[in-house]
Amino acid sequence: MTEMVGALAYNVPFFSIFLALLAAIAAPLLPRASRAAERMTLAVILLVGAMSAHLLADLAATGRSFTFMMGHFPAPWGNELRAGPLEALLALVFCVSMGLSLLGNTGSTEEDISKERRYLYFVMINLLLSSLLALVYTNDIFTAYVFIEINTIAACAIVAAKDCSETIRAALRYLVMSLVGSGLVLISICLIYDLTGHLLMQHMHASIAELISAGRHTRSLTVSLVLMTVGLAIKSALYPFGSWLPDAHGNATNASSAILSGLVLKGHIFLIVKIFYRVFGTDAVRLLHIDSVLLIFGLAAMIMGSLNALRQTNLKRMIAWSSVAQVGYIFLGIGLNTAVGVAAACLHIIVHAIVKPMLFTAAGGLISASMHNKELHALKGAFYRNRWAGVGLISGVCSMIGIPTFAGFASKLSLALASFESPAILQGLLALALSTLLNALYYVPAAITILTPQAQAAPSLRAPKPAHSLSYSVAMTAFLALNFFLGLFYNPVMRVIERGLSVLG
C-alpha cells in the first residue's frame, strides 16, 4: 500500500505534527520584542497547509489511504498515524482556517495581549495546531487521549490570554468541563483496552466485532462507548454539555474565538466519527443505539442553540451560541449514521470551519470600529465604519441562514437530502426548517443593525479610523472566496469526503 504513495506524501502526517510541535518549542527562543513568533507561526501553518494540499492531491484522485509507523515497533504494538483523503482534506481546512483567523485578527490580538507575553500566545497556537493535526491523523487511541489533553491546555490558555477577570473565569470553567470530558474519555479507553487488549484502531475494531458477534460483554462495550461519546461531546460542546462555550468563545480575544469555534470543536467531532467508523464500526454503533441518542441531542442543540442566540444582545456571544446550533447540525448528520449523513456532517464541519472564523473576524472588525462595544445597539451603522468587516458579516449571515451560493447552503442541502434517506426524515427536516428560521430571526436583525446608518454619530465614531489593515482585507477576501467556493463547487469536496469515509472504516 505504502509504495503507491509518493515519498513526500507518505511523510506528511508525521512532519505536520512534528513541525507544529517544534514551532511551539522554538517560539520562546525567538527575539521577543519583534513579531518573529507570529511570523514563524504563520510560516509553519502555510508550510503544513501546503504539505496537506500535496497529500490531498495524492490521495483524493484514487481514494487510497496508508498507515505510517511511528518508531521501530510494527503493529499491533507500536504507534501509528493514518492518512486518507478525508484526513488530508481536514488538515488542509484546519490550516487554512487557522492561518486566516490569525491573519485577520492581528490587530485585536495586539490590543488584547500585552507585548511581552505575545510569544506565549503563539506557543499555544502551535500546540493547538499540532494537537488538532494529531487528532486528525492518529491511528492510536491513547495518542488521541494525550493530544486531547494538550489541546485542552492550549485551548484554555488562548481563552485566558486576554488577561481580564471575565476570561479567566471563562477559561477556568472551560478547563473544568474539558477535564470532565477527557477524564471520561480516559476511563472509556481503559475499559476498551481491557476488553480488546489493543490501542490501535483497526485491531480494536477486529476484537470488538468478534465480541459483538459472540454477544459477549455487550454491556461493557455500551458503557465504554457512552463514556467516550459523552466525553467527546463535552469537548465538542454538544448542547446540554456545551454550557462552557458561550462564555469561553464570547469573551476571548477574536483570534481565539475564531479558532476555538472553527477548529477546536471540529477536532473532537472528527475523533467521534473516527471512533464510530474505525473502532466500533457503524453497525455496532447502530446496535448499541448510540447514534439515535446523538441524533436526539443534535436536534435539541439545533433548536436550543438558536433560541439562546436569539436572547443575546452581545454580538460575540450571539455568534458563540450559534456555534452550539451548528454543532447540532453536525451531530444530526452523525446521528443519521448513513454514508450520506456522515458525509454531510463532514461537509458541515468544513463549512463551519470557514464561516464561523469569518463571522468572528468580521465581528471583531465591527466591534473595534465601534469603540470596542460588543453590544448590538452600539454597532448601529458599523458597516459604514468598516466595510470589509460589514461585507464579511453579511455574507457570513447569508451562509449561516443557508442562502444559495453561500457555503452554508451546500451543507444544509446535503443534510436535508441525508434526512430524506433515513427513518428520521420528519424530525430532521422539521428541525432544519425551524433552526433555519431561528437563524434568520437573530442574524437578520443583526445585519440590519449594522446597515442602519446612524442619525447622529458620536464624534469619535464619525471619523472612520483605518481599522482594517492589509492583513485584515487579505484574510477577509480569502474567507469570502472560500465561502463562495464551498457554496458553488461543493460537489468535488463532497466526492473527496465520500471517498475518504469509504476507506475510513
Next chain:
Amino acid sequence: MMTEGLIVNHYEAVAVILSGIGLTNLLLQRNLIKKIIGLNIMDTAVYLFLAAKGYVAGRAAPIIQNGVTAAEAYVNPIPSVTAFALSLTLRLYEAYGTLNIDEAFARMRAERRREEGRS
C-alpha cells in the same frame, strides 16, 4: 453472583467508587481547590484501574529487554493540567478575592452592573 464479582475484582470496584467520588467533587464542589482535588482523585482512580487490570500475579513487568515488542509510550499529562488549573485559580483569586466559583460569578455580575450604571 453480584457480590462475588465485586470481591474478585475489588481493585476495580474501588477504582470505580474513587472515580465516582472524584467526578462528583469535580462537578459539585463550589470551591475551586476542592474541584481540582476531585480531578486528581478521578485520575488516580483511572491509574488504579489500569494497574489492577494489568497486574498478573507472579509475572514480571511487561518490559521486553531484547525482544521486538514494547508497550505503549506512556505520557502522563495530568500534573501539568493540575498546575494549569491551580494557576488559573490563583488568577481568579487575585481578581475576585474568592475561591468560590458562584461568588466569583456574583461579583462579576455586580461589577458589570456597576459599569453599565456608569455608562
